[in-house]
Every structure is written in structure tokens, then in C-alpha cells.
Amino acid sequence: MRRFLVIAHKAPLDPGFSLDDLPGGAGRIDILCRAIGASLFLSHGIRRDVETILVLQNAVQIRIIGELVKRLNPDERSTAALIKHALAALDAEEVESTPGIYASRATLSDALDRLYQLEATPVVLSEDGEPADSFDFPDQPAFILSDHMSFTDEEELLLSDLPRLSLGGRSLHTSQCITIVHYLLDRRGEDQEGDLVVCHVVWGEPKAQLIKGLLEDFGIPVNLVGDVPASIYPFSLDGLAKLRIMVRPRDLERARSIIRDYFEEPVEE
Amino acid sequence: MRRFLVIAHKAPLDPGFSLDDLPGGAGRIDILCRAIGASLFLSHGIRRDVETILVLQNAVQIRIIGELVKRLNPDERSTAALIKHALAALDAEEVESTPGIYASRATLSDALDRLYQLEATPVVLSEDGEPADSFDFPDQPAFILSDHMSFTDEEELLLSDLPRLSLGGRSLHTSQCITIVHYLLDRRGEDQEGDLVVCHVVWGEPKAQLIKGLLEDFGIPVNLVGDVPASIYPFSLDGLAKLRIMVRPRDLERARSIIRDYFEEPVEE
Numbered sequence: 110m111r112r113f114l115v116i117a118h119k120a121p122l123d124p125g126f127s128l129d130d131l132p133g134g135a136g137r138i139d140i141l142c143r144a145i146g147a148s149l150f151l152s153h154g155i156r157r158d159v160e161t162i163l164v165l166q167n168a169v170q171i172r173i174i175g176e177l178v179k180r181l182n183p184d185e186r187s188t189a190a191l192i193k194h195a196l197a198a199l200d201a202e203e204v205e206s207t208p209g210i211y212a213s214r215a216t217l218s219d220a221l222d223r224l225y226q227l228e229a230t231p232v233v234l235s236e237d238g239e240p241a242d243s244f245d246f247p248d249q250p251a252f253i254l255s256d257h258m259s260f261t262d263e264e265e266l267l268l269s270d271l272p273r274l275s276l277g278g279r280s281l282h283t284s285q286c287i288t289i290v291h292y293l294l295d296r297r298g299e300d301q302e303g304d305l306v307v308c309h310v311v312w313g314e315p316k317a318q319l320i321k322g323l324l325e326d327f328g329i330p331v332n333l334v335g336d337v338p339a340s341i342y343p344f345s346l347d348g349l350a351k352l353r354i355m356v357r358p359r360d361l362e363r364a365r366s367i368i369r370d371y372f373e374e375p376v377e378e
Numbered sequence: 379m380r381r382f383l384v385i386a387h388k389a390p391l392d393p394g395f396s397l398d399d400l401p402g403g404a405g406r407i408d409i410l411c412r413a414i415g416a417s418l419f420l421s422h423g424i425r426r427d428v429e430t431i432l433v434l435q436n437a438v439q440i441r442i443i444g445e446l447v448k449r450l451n452p453d454e455r456s457t458a459a460l461i462k463h464a465l466a467a468l469d470a471e472e473v474e475s476t477p478g479i480y481a482s483r484a485t486l487s488d489a490l491d492r493l494y495q496l497e498a499t500p501v502v503l504s505e506d507g508e509p510a511d512s513f514d515f516p517d518q519p520a521f522i523l524s525d526h527m528s529f530t531d532e533e534e535l536l537l538s539d540l541p542r543l544s545l546g547g548r549s550l551h552t553s554q555c556i557t558i559v560h561y562l563l564d565r566r567g568e569d570q571e572g573d574l575v576v577c578h579v580v581w582g583e584p585k586a587q588l589i590k591g592l593l594e595d596f597g598i599p600v601n602l603v604g605d606v607p608a609s610i611y612p613f614s615l616d617g618l619a620k621l622r623i624m625v626r627p628r629d630l631e632r633a634r635s636i637i638r639d640y641f642e643e644p645v646e647e
Contacts, residue, residue, distance in 0.1 A: 285416065
């Protein structure tokens with residue numbers, strides 16, 4: 110599951126705010142609405158494996174569960190109306206204000222404790238963090254973001270021991286960061302889920318290594334697979350082993366066209 | 379300059395739409411507002427090198443120029459009000475309805491012709507396009523996106539000869555696609571602008587090649603730079619050439635830590 114926790118510094122705790130002035134009177138609730146949209150919406154549906162958590166003024170927590178949420182639409186105004194409902198429903202215990210949306214009184218520290226209990230790994234989005242290319246994304250990440258303001262000193266203290274992820278040199282909106290994190294994780298997921306596919310079959314390891322090197326120069330990762338591991342029997346009896354050149358599905362077409370241009374027509378068997 | 383052209387199929391041409399119901403009565407103008415925000419906003423400012431073009435119902439073109447636009451805010455409602463102004467100002471010639479926003483009567487074909495005259499290269503965002511990893515981004519790209527609906531047959535015909543770019547297996551919102559395109563281009567820009575920096579200095583090409591290979595296994599591109607090109611004088615007089623191991627600034631810290639773990643303390647001279 111992917112979680113996003115957005116810290117809102119100015120958003121009102123009182124449900125009386127006007128839907129006609131989300132950026133002004135409603136303390137930049139528009140930012141929270143866009144963050145909710147970016148975290149939960151695909152083009153034609155909801156990301157069911159996402160929980161979006163808002164912490165308002167270190168006093169109220171609103172959780173939106175992708176698997177359960179109903180009546181959520183992509184526009185800001187209707188999303189703000191759901192936040193209004195959640196604030197109006199606040200009680201001593203956590204309440205489900207509308208389907209899949211839960212409101213409670215909780216501080217950032219409470220929200221983090223809950224994440225630890227769920228064995229989620231908080232990751233702070235921060236311009237001084239580690240670049241995404243080399244970042245070791247945890248299995249159950251909970252990305253912590255701020256609204257239009259920086260983390261306060263108290264917040265930084267609570268977050269100080271956590272891994273930090275940077276999305277590059279440009280400072281972006283909260284919702285833009287969420288969209289990019291999803292993109293990066295989706296790409297990783299596709300790479301992991303997608304089994305490698307046969308791109309070409311050659312006889313002889315030297316040739317296979319030549320093609321592998323060429324494809325890797327084009328940025329295409331390659332696995333060579335033989336019927337017998339090459340390290341055990343490096344050569345078949347006639348000195349030529351049959352080797353499959355395996356690539357990711359998304360690289361297949363490009364890899365084939367490179368092999369075609371530089372070597373020969375690719376074959377599958 | 380980066381351009382984004384969003385084709386809106388249902389957005390009204392009449393400025394009388396209600397700001398209180400952007401998704402319904404106003405024909406999903408909320409999608410256009412988020413697309414404008416995603417294309418033009420950084421966290422604390424406007425992307426000045428962007429032009430965002432809306433084509434409404436193949437009849438009206440609204441252009442928003444990053445370098446000139448004023449009164450643009452990130453929330454949907456105030457952005458929709460600017461679209462309202464633009465529609466109200468429509469005249470025989472193109473008019474500047476508010477600073478940096480231009481409205482005219484134009485079809486998609488007119489809008490594309492203008493892009494060609496400006497020597498921009500249109501690129502269609504499409505799930506069946508080429509993966510971003512291997513896509514050859516043009517210098518003056520103009521990304522063509524649709525709203526919540528697919529391109530019509532007539533539109534597909536107009537766009538049929540253009541390069542197509544895919545952002546992965548998941549179907550995303552228009553604004554999410556724009557955010558990801560910016561991210562990809564920002565990353566490329568950082569790689570190109572950022573001169574390589576010295577990560578470590580070694581004596582002897584075999585060792586330099588060993589370190590280069592290791593770093594590349596970790597996904598870090600490396601250039602080896604000697605005082606004299608190695609291909610001309612492959613060895614210095616004592617058989618050891620001084621070689622600088624150069625990496626991108628964003629890889630520097632990670633590359634140094636790998637060299638430290640596997641070889642030795644990196645040095646700069």
C-alpha cells in the first residue's frame with residue numbers, strides 16, 4: 110500500500126469555511142483537494158491501494174481510503190465539501206464522515222505513531238533528500254509532504270530520523286510531487302511485475318555478449334539465459350551454446366529494432 | 379520552450395457557465411484548470427518557458443503564456459474565471475483577455491498550423507506511444523493531450539503522422555501527464571546543463587575502468603578524463619596515466635560512497 114501524509118498548516122478546523130474561496134478564507138484547502146486528487150485518481154477510477162492522510166494544524170487527522178472511498182470527484186470544490194463533512198463529524202472517537210473518509214482528533218505525532226504500528230515506512234519528501242534514481246523505496250511507504258509552507262521546526266524534529274527523498278532541483282507543488290512519486294513507483298512496479306521476454310535467440314556466448322553490450326549501451330537491461338547455466342558448462346559440445354536474450358516487455362520493440370539495424374533479423378526460437 | 383495543447387471536447391464556448399459547478403454545467407472545465415496549473419506552476423512561481431494552449435470544441439483557442447500571464451492562481455475556481463473572461467472577450471481577431479491570456483476563434487487544425495509555423499514539434503501523449511525512456515524529445519516540443527475523452531476520429535486523423543509518447547501502463551489524468559512530462563524534461567535538462575564533476579582521481583587505466591564498470595553497474599554514468607586522450611597515448615611514461623572519474627552532480631555523493639565501500643577514500647586531485 111502507498112500512503113501520503115500531507116501536513117496542512119493553515120487549513121481550518123471549523124467546517125464553516127466557504128467553498129467559494131478555498132485558497133483564501135479556507136486556508137489553502139485547494140492544495141489539500143489537489144493532493145487528494147493526485148494521490149487517489151487514475152484516469153478512469155480510484156487507486157485502491159492508496160491511503161491519503163491529512164493532518165490539519167497538528168490537531169485533526171482526515172484519512173481517505175482508496176479501497177472504500179465513495180462520492181470522491183476530481184474537482185476541488187466537491188472534494189472540499191467532503192473535508193467540510195469530515196470536520197463537521199469530528200467526535201471523541203474516529204468517525205467515518207462519508208464512505209471511506211475518517212476524521213479524528215490527532216497530532217502529527219499521533220499520525221506517525223499509527224504509521225509505525227501499521228509497519229509503514231515514512232519517507233519525507235524534501236529538496237535536500239536523496240535523488241529518486243538511487244532511493245531505496247520501502248515496500249510500504251508513507252510519503253510525508255507539506256502544503257505551501259515549509260515544515261516547522263517542531264515538525265522537522267519529529268521527522269529528523271526519517272529517510273528523505275528528493276524529486277529534483279525544482280520546487281514543486283504538493284500534488285505535483287504526489288503525481289511524480291506515483292509515476293516512479295508505477296514504473297518500478299511494471300519493471301518488477303513484468304517478466305522478461307525473449308527478444309532474440311543466438312548461438313554462441315561471444316555473440317550474445319556483443320548484443321548484450323550493445324543493448325546496454327542503449328540503456329536496455331539484458332539477461333542472457335541458456336538451457337544450461339553458462340557458468341557450469343560454459344560451452345556446449347559443438348562449442349556453441351544456444352542463448353536467449355531477454356529484455357523487459359517495454360524495451361522489446363526497441364531492442365528488436367536495434368538488433369535488426371546492427372546485426373540481423375531477431376528470431377524467437 | 380515547452381508547449382502543451384489540451385483538446386477539450388465538452389468545455390462551453392459561452393462564458394455564462396457557473397463557477398460553482400465546473401465539472402457538470404461547465405463541461406469539465408475543472409480538467410482544463412488543473413491542466414493549466416500543472417503546466418504553468420512551480421512551487422513558488424510560474425514556469426516562464428511554457429505556453430499552454432486550450433482548444434475548445436474545435437472552435438476556440440485560448441493561449442496562456444508563462445512569461446506574460448498575470449492573476450493566475452493555482453486553484454480551479456480562479457483559473458476558470460480567467461477562462462470565462464477569455465470567452466467573453468472573443469472577437470474577430472485574437473484578443474488579450476487578461477494579461478498573458480489570448481483568445482481567438484480557431485480549430486485544432488489552425489492551432490497545429492500555428493505550431494508548425496513556430497517550428498514547434500507536436501508530440502501526441504498516448505498510451506500506445508513510445509516509452510519515455512527511449513523517446514527522443516524534440517527541442518521545441520508541443521505535447522498534445524485530450525481531456526477526459528479520447529481523441530475523436532477526426533482528431534486522430536490530424537494527429538496521425540506525429541510522434542507518440544507513452545507515460546506507462548496506467549491511464550492518467552491530463553494534468554498528471556503534464557506534471558510527469560515536466561518532470562522528465564526537467565531531469566533531462568539537469569543532466570545536460572549540469573557539467574560532470576570530478577568524483578575521484580586514480581592512476582592507471584585498468585583501475586579506472588574497474589571503477590567505471592562498478593559505478594555503471596549501480597546505474598551511474600561515468601566519463602573517464604585524462605590529461606592526454608588515452609586513445610592517442612594509451613600509457614604515460616611510467617605506465618600509469620592519471621585519470622579523472624567524472625559523474626553527474628546528482629550522482630556524486632552516491633558514487634563516492636560506492637568507491638569508498640569497494641575501493642578507497644575518493645580524492646579530488
